[in-house]
Every structure is written in structure tokens, then in C-alpha cells.
Amino acid sequence: MADLWQNAMDHAVALARTAGAVVREALQDERKVMMKSSSVDLVTQTDQKVEQLIIQSVKDKFPTHRFIGEESVAAGEACVLTDSPTWIIDPIDGTTNFVHGYPFVAISIGFAVNKQLEFGVVYSCVEDKMFTARRGKGAFCNGRPLQVSDQKEISQSIVATEFGSIRDPETVDKVLSSMRKILCIPVHGIRGAGTAAVNMCHVACGCVDAYYEIGIHVWDVAAAAVIVSEAGGVLMDVTGGQLDLMSRRVLAASSRSIGERISREIEAFAPVRDDAPPPQ
């Protein structure tokens, strides 16, 4: 049976590659940095340019499709997932890395229909790694199949997480407390690429056994969630419960046992949801 969404996925891969070239080009120039919710929540004209490039191209080809784009939401668009075919776009995941020239910078394009993720494309453009996955058809990096690790021992695992952009002392204490408890299990180590999407692709590759973070957004994780699950991994809430894409919390792991073991050490908190109504 013809795959209804393969055409859209092929377009997403082409767009991610084009956008990656724009980002690599911008890395050679002076980057104009702007702030969003705080002095550590950054955006550049390249983020905005790439998002508009992707959205306009999709609108031309699929005029009835809808969008959740990081910078469109920042500009006031609603963050609502309906049953319509929806493109969930992070034009640059790892903007802080981009600003500093730290070499993990990704374009993330997820796609959902009837609120079910159908495909994910994450292009880590500095290292030229195109991660792709179509629901039910496997996950790949530059065309090579991906498989999560078969690590079952938490004490022999590597865990990825990030400090994130929420920096009030009470939240930072919770973030550090979770890291401390996980380190003291002990695990082999904690890593962070500086981009949720690349961290999750590292889970899919099997070089990281789990990644968790509180404070991410739906556009950070939608595409990579398909890649992790198609590589044989599991997605859950940081409490071990069901993943809620709009909750701003994610735990991706090579197995449910590893994920649930890590969830026991996480001091959970609940940021304002992506789909929360705007403040009156």
C-alpha cells in the first residue's frame, strides 16, 4: 500500500538538508543574538530565517497542513496539536551551541496526523548526520539502521541530560539533585550534547542509554521521539508514566527497565505546559 506520508517525509529531509547548509553558512559569520524568556534562552535571525524557509516551502507543497514552530510560538502563535497533518519544527535545536560554535546544532522536523507522530527528521548539520524514522519502518542515520543499546545494567550506563534554561535557584537545585542521585547510583557517566534532539538520537544510536530533561518543548522532542522508538527505545514521562508531548518533560531510554530505574532518581517538577492558555 502506498505510504501516504512518504512524500511529506522526503520533503522534510530535503528541507532539513537545505536548512543545514544555511546554518553552516551562518556559523562562518557574526551571529546576532537575541533573548527570549531569559538571558540564557537565546534566538538568532538564523533560527527565524530557517523556520520561515521550512514553513513557506511546506505551505506551498501542502497548503492544508498546520504548524507548531518554535519561533512562531515565540512570536505568539498557538501551540496546539489538532488531528490535522501538523509539522512540529525546531529550526535550530542547540541555539546556544550555534551562538558559541559548539558543534552540535540540529534542525528538527516532526510530523503528526490525528495527534500520532508519523515521522521524524533530525539533521545534525555540523557533523552531517541525517537521522530519520517513519513510524513502523525503522530508524536510520545517513541511511544506516539504528538500534538502541542492549545495556540492562544501570551501573554500566551513560545517561544524557541538560541543565536547561530555567535558572531560578529552586529549579536548579532540583536539576542538580537529580543529577547527583543518578551519578551516585552510580552510572558510568552523564553527558549532554546541548540539544535535546541530538541527545535523543544518541539514545537511538546506542551510545547513550537514556536521556531525560524537564523544561524542553514539544518541538525539541517530537521528531527524535519517532527516531528513538523506531530504533527500539522507549519514551516516557520523567516519572515513568506515559509521555505527554506538551508537558515539557521527556525520558527516552534503551529499555523500560533502564528508564524506570532512572525515573526513580529524578526530582520531578512541572513547568507551564506548551499547550497552556496564554496568560490573561
Ligand SMILES: O=P(O)(O)O[C@H]1[C@H](O)[C@@H](O)[C@H](O)[C@@H](O)[C@@H]1O
Ligand atoms: O536550542 P533550543 O531549540 O532552544 O532547544 C534547547 C533548549 O534551549 C535548552 O534549554 C534545552 O536544554 C535543550 O535540550 C534544547 O535542545
Ligand SMILES: [Mg+2]
Ligand atoms: Mg530546541
Ligand SMILES: [Mg+2]
Ligand atoms: Mg530551537
